[in-house]
Structures are given as structure tokens and as C-alpha cells.
Amino acid sequence: MLSKRKPLYRFPLIPVSALIICLFFLVLYHYHAKPDSQFHGLSKTSSTSSHTPRCSGQALALGEKFVSYAPHSGFSNQLSEFKNAVLIVGILNRTLVVPPILDHHAVALGSCPKFRIVDPKDVRMSVWDHVIEVIQSRSIDLACIKDTKLQSSVSERLKQCGSLLAGVHGSIGKCIYAVNEDCRTTVWTYHKYGHEDDKLDSFQADEQLKQKKKISYVRRWKDVFKTLGPGSEVESASLLVFGSLFSAAYKGSELHVDIHESHQDQRFLSLMKKIKRIPFVLEIMIAGKQFVKETIKAPFLCAQLRLLDGQFKNHQKATFHGLRQKIESMRKEGLLPIHIFIMTDLPGDNWTGTYLGDLISDKRNYKVHFLKENDKLVRRAAVKLMAVGHGQRFISNSDTSISKRYCSSQRLPDLLLYVEQTVCSCASLGFIGTPGSTIAENIELMRKIGSSSQYC
Ligand SMILES: *[C@@H]1O[C@H](CO)[C@@H](O)[C@H](O)[C@H]1NC(C)=O
Numbered sequence: 001m002l003s004k005r006k007p008l009y010r011f012p013l014i015p016v017s018a019l020i021i022c023l024f025f026l027v028l029y030h031y032h033a034k035p036d037s038q039f040h041g042l043s044k045t046s047s048t049s050s051h052t053p054r055c056s057g058q059a060l061a062l063g064e065k066f067v068s069y070a071p072h073s074g075f076s077n078q079l080s081e082f083k084n085a086v087l088i089v090g091i092l093n094r095t096l097v098v099p100p101i102l103d104h105h106a107v108a109l110g111s112c113p114k115f116r117i118v119d120p121k122d123v124r125m126s127v128w129d130h131v132i133e134v135i136q137s138r139s140i141d142l143a144c145i146k147d148t149k150l151q152s153s154v155s156e157r158l159k160q161c162g163s164l165l166a167g168v169h170g171s172i173g174k175c176i177y178a179v180n181e182d183c184r185t186t187v188w189t190y191h192k193y194g195h196e197d198d199k200l201d202s203f204q205a206d207e208q209l210k211q212k213k214k215i216s217y218v219r220r221w222k223d224v225f226k227t228l229g230p231g232s233e234v235e236s237a238s239l240l241v242f243g244s245l246f247s248a249a250y251k252g253s254e255l256h257v258d259i260h261e262s263h264q265d266q267r268f269l270s271l272m273k274k275i276k277r278i279p280f281v282l283e284i285m286i287a288g289k290q291f292v293k294e295t296i297k298a299p300f301l302c303a304q305l306r307l308l309d310g311q312f313k314n315h316q317k318a319t320f321h322g323l324r325q326k327i328e329s330m331r332k333e334g335l336l337p338i339h340i341f342i343m344t345d346l347p348g349d350n351w352t353g354t355y356l357g358d359l360i361s362d363k364r365n366y367k368v369h370f371l372k373e374n375d376k377l378v379r380r381a382a383v384k385l386m387a388v389g390h391g392q393r394f395i396s397n398s399d400t401s402i403s404k405r406y407c408s409s410q411r412l413p414d415l416l417l418y419v420e421q422t423v424c425s426c427a428s429l430g431f432i433g434t435p436g437s438t439i440a441e442n443i444e445l446m447r448k449i450g451s452s453s454q455y456c
């Protein structure tokens with residue numbers, strides 16, 4: 001759903017939330033640095049000798065238990081991992097710490113379960129490396145912390161946070177349990193009484209593949225509840241960190257997580273239903289609705305034209321053709337002028353000479369609407385979104401002085417794409433999307449579900 005070209009600029013909220021999550025965990029899980037280091041906060045995290053990782057008493061006293069995981073690959077993969085994580089925390093009655101959304105393919109896993117893949121520990125490590133890189137290079141301006149000592153200590157602590165969360169030191173007492181099962185060995189299942197636990201999965205590497213790729217593993221089912229839940233040795237760990245939670249059907253089997261609807265638990269079933277389609281937050285929905293009611297003010301057609309990114313560049317003609325046909329047929333019905341809402345990655349300056357330019361200049365027959373990144377409506381929604389701070393929270397602690405000392409002028413998240421999708425979900429004269437675009441798919445889904453509600 002994110003633009004493949006520059007996903008990060010599309011959603012600068014993400015690195016900010018990454019920082020918040022990391023700071024949050026710094027508060028809970030911190031290194032106990034021995035005072036033998038003269039260079040305050042500059043010693044490398046990899047030199048484990050000078051650091052003894054341990055949980056703060058506060059983390060344990062909290063009583064609340066957490067789960068996190070390592071996002072990787074493209075946005076859709078990451079979304080699939082997120083959904084699996086939600087199911088797992090539902091089963092384990094833990095709180096999910098949502099990792100940041102990473103750049104498109106910034107972290108790769110490998111082809112699971114067929115070939116060599118990256119170990120859970122290493123995936124977690126690369127995720128945090130990337131997160132720190134993003135925080136330092138693009139999002140939080142570390143330079144605006146005047147105190148250089150604090151600056152280097154913040155970036156050092158970010159590194160420590162990462163290596164602790166990645167389970168580089170393995171599991172640590174009641175503090176962190178690093179899950180090292182991956183898709184080579186394990187298919188996570190959920191059957192309340194675990195009666196199918198330890199069963200061999202139907203997909204196993206065949207001999208030929210084993211020899212060719214030098215892999216040797218046996219894939220077994222493991223019950224999430226039985227292995228990691230109450231009564232297991234993992235139960236007491238405050239934070240459970242998984243590697244990849246990506247899964248998809250492969251050769252009649254699930255790659256890594258096979259938790260499905262046949263389960264009888266009502267609470268679990270309703271959770272399953274809720275994550276099928278994850279709606280945008282209210283601030284985005286309201287902005288879209290407002291644009292429809294106050295600016296377009298008429299029945300309209302929505303056109304989503306993906307013209308520049310990757311493969312779509314080669315299909316511009318076909319993309320315009322679909323829209324042209326639809327509009328011609330509407331013209332024949334004679335409902336003029338036709339109101340059209342356009343969302344596209346082609347910058348407004350480049351519309352001249354395309355079909356969009358034609359539509360704009362024919363003011364008698366068409367009324368063309370569109371939104372821009374800097375429109376008041378979009379910016380206002382972003383400000384509101386930041387103010388509400390969905391799901392972001394701090395636990396008060398002396399360490400929060402770090403967060404207070406960051407510059408207060410945060411960059412606003414770019415919500416344009418999401419507000420546009422919301423507008424299109426309400427287009428009563430129809431929707432023309434770009435074939436093969438995940439954005440178009442999402443709008444279709446919103447239209448299907450939204451049309452039955454009172455939303456538009
Ligand atoms: C889930 O955990 C919370 C504590 O974090 C506890 O209060 C609650 O009773 C638990 N619910 C179930 C269904 O076990």
C-alpha cells in the first residue's frame with residue numbers, strides 16, 4: 001500500500017515511532033554499564049565484557065508482558081507479520097510492541113523454507129541496525145541536541161537497545177526470551193490443548209534439495225500456547241522476541257505460522273475477524289470524508305493512476321485507456337459536468353500533455369479534484385494524528401529526560417496517500433484503479449466493506 005519508490009518519505013511518522021519504542025524499551029531493559037569505562041558511553045556494544053545486560057527491576061515489577069518481532073522485506077510482508085504477531089499476543093495474553101515499518105527490502109530473510117535463510121538473531125540485528133540508521137540519518141535530528149556527550153550517549157544507547165532486543169546475548173533470565181525457531185524448523189500452530197504439537201509438517205525438504213543447498217532440517221508443528229504460554233519455561237520472561245513472523249501458503253503447507261479460524265475460542269475468533277481488514281485511524285477517515293462533503297460536494301468518480309513506479313511506467317497507455325473508456329461512457333449518459341477525483345504519483349506539473357491535462361482544460365464537461373501534500377486538510381489531519389499519538393506511550397522514569405530533550409518540532413507524517421484512499425472509498429460514481437496496484441486493491445476492499453456502513 002505504500003509507494004514502492006520512496007516508502008519512507010510517504011510515512012515519516014515511522015522512524016519517530018521507532019525511536020519512541022526504542023526509548024520505551026531503554027527505560028525497561030537497560031544495560032548495567034560498569035564504571036571502568038573512562039569514555040562515557042562510547043564503548044562498543046559488541047565488546048560484551050564491559051557490559052552485563054540485565055532487566056531493570058521496573059520491567060519486572062510492571063507485571064505486563066510483551067512480544068516483539070523482526071519486520072522485513074516489503075510492506076505487504078511486514079503487514080502479514082504484524083497480523084500474525086497480533087494473533088500470537090492474543091493467544092499468549094501479552095502486549096505487542098509494534099516495530100517500525102522498514103524501508104522496502106531494507107532487511108531480507110531469504111527464501112523460506114526452501115533455501116538458506118537468515119537466522120532469527122541476525123534478522124533482528126539487521127532490523128535494529130536499519131532502524132538506528134534511519135533515526136540518525138533522516139528522522140530525528142540528533143544535531144539539535146546541543147550536548148554532544150548526550151548525543152553520543154543517545155546513539156550508543158540506541159545500539160545497546162538494539163543488541164539487547166535482538167537477543168544477541170541470548171535469553172536473559174526473566175527479562176528477555178529470544179525465540180530462535182524459524183521457518184526451517186517450525187510451523188507455529190494453536191490448538192488449545194496442544195494435541196498436535198510436535199507433529200511433522202507435510203512439507204519437508206527432499207533429499208535432492210538437502211544435498212544441493214546443503215540444508216538439513218526437519219519441520220515440526222509447535223503449539224504457540226503450549227511452547228510459549230502459561231506453564232512453559234518462557235512464561236516468566238517479560239519480553240519475548242521473535243525473528244520473522246512472515247508466513248504464506250506454500251506447497252499445501254504454511255511457511256511458518258498456521259493459526260486459523262477452526263479454533264473454537266470466541267475471543268480469538270473475534271480477534272481474527274478484526275485483523276482481516278485494518279482500517280485507517282479516525283483522523284484520516286474524517287479528513288477524507290470532509291473533502292468529499294465540503295470540496296467535491298457532488299457524486300464523483302475516483303481514478304487512481306499509478307504511472308511512475310517500477311513496472312507501472314511501462315503501462316501508462318493502458319492505465320489512461322481504462323479511465324478514458326469509463327469517462328466516455330459516462331459522457332454518453334449525459335450527466336455533465338462529471339466530477340472526477342484523481343490520485344496519482346505523476347506530479348501536477350507533468351499533467352500537461354497527458355489525458356489528465358485534457359480533462360483539466362475541458363472545464364465545461366469535467367470538474368477535476370485532487371489533493372496535495374501541503375493542503376491544509378491533509379496537514380491538519382497529520383497534526384491531529386500526532387496529537388492523539390495512537391498507541392504510543394511512555395512509562396514515566398528518570399530516563400525520559402532524554403526524550404524531553406529532543407527537539408520538539410517533529411516532522412509531520414505524510415498522510416496524503418491514505419486520505420486519498422479514503423476519498424476514493426466514497427466515490428459514488430465508481431472507481432477506476434491501476435491493475436496490479438496494491439493501493440487499488442486496498443481501495444476496492446474499503447469500498448466493499450465501507451459501502452455497507454454509514455461511513456460515506
Ligand atoms: C491477561 O493478562 C493481564 C495482565 O497483564 C491479566 O490481568 C488478565 O487477567 C489476563 N487475561 C487472561 C485471559 O489471562
Ligand SMILES: *[C@@H]1O[C@H](CO)[C@@H](O)[C@H](O)[C@H]1NC(C)=O
Pocket residue numbers: 308347349350
Ligand atoms: C516533470 O516535469 C519536470 C519539469 O517540467 C521534468 O524535469 C521531469 O522530468 C518531469 N517528470 C516526469 C516524470 O515526467
